Amino acid sequence: MAKRESKLSDKIEINMTPMIDVVFQLMSFFMCTLKIVTPEGDFDIRMPLAAAAAAPDDQQVPPVRVKLSAGPDGALAAIVMNGTTVSDFDELRKKVVAIVGTDAGPNSLAEKTELELDCDYALKYSNVVKAISAVSGTVQNGQIIEMIKKIKFTPPKKPGS
Numbered sequence: 001m002a003k004r005e006s007k008l009s010d011k012i013e014i015n016m017t018p019m020i021d022v023v024f025q026l027m028s029f030f031m032c033t034l035k036i037v038t039p040e041g042d043f044d045i046r047m048p049l050a051a052a053a054a055a056p057d058d059q060q061v062p063p064v065r066v067k068l069s070a071g072p073d074g075a076l077a078a079i080v081m082n083g084t085t086v087s088d089f090d091e092l093r094k095k096v097v098a099i100v101g102t103d104a105g106p107n108s109l110a111e112k113t114e115l116e117l118d119c120d121y122a123l124k125y126s127n128v129v130k131a132i133s134a135v136s137g138t139v140q141n142g143q144i145i146e147m148i149k150k151i152k153f154t155p156p157k158k159p160g161s
Contacts (some may be wrong), residue, residue, distance in 0.1 A: 011157040028154055064099060064115045064148070066092070070123035079131070089134040096135045096147055121156050 064082060071077040079086040086092045100113050115135055119128055137146045 025120050050076040064096070064113060065118065066115060066131060066135070067118045068123055068127060070120035070127075072122075074122045074124045076098065076123065076127045089130050092131065093138060093147075098139075100147055111149065114152065115148045116152050116154060118154040119156070121158050134161075 061070070067078075067080040068076060069078040069080070079088070079092055081092060081095055084095075086095060096115075117128070117131060119131075132151060135148045136151065
């Protein structure tokens with residue numbers, strides 16, 4: 001009998017090219033079908049468990065618009081609230097308190113009021129945070145007083161567009 005020689009020393013090569021092609025096709029498929037949702041800027045997402053039918057509003061809530069203008073270096077140049085120039089964030093807080101009051105309970109004016117922030121494209125982000133802090137609440141005598149909870153942003157506009 002002839003002795004068979006085994007060719008175990010030869011390695012079997014696996015062609016990886018088709019597998020890599022399939023992986024790239026799957027990646028491109030998922031990247032093309034991904035839908036990116038733009039954030040709406042709503043900071044309060046607590047939903048009630050069950051709510052009764054809402055009665056019609058007897059008190060109309062005026063819209064509050066705040067425009068933050070930037071200087072050439074990105075620093076805050078001006079604050080305008082509903083067409084009136086405001087000197088600083090403390091005065092902005094006082095004007096918001098004058099509009100919504102200090103009552104923060106359910107169905108309060110502070111709960112219903114919505115504020116729209118219109119910020120210049122070049123404005124430094126720290127000024128946006130200061131504006132949100134000024135309109136969303138304050139601390140008095142160690143107590144947190146909530147003010148406007150619904151804050152939305154206008155889409156940013158690049159200069160010259």
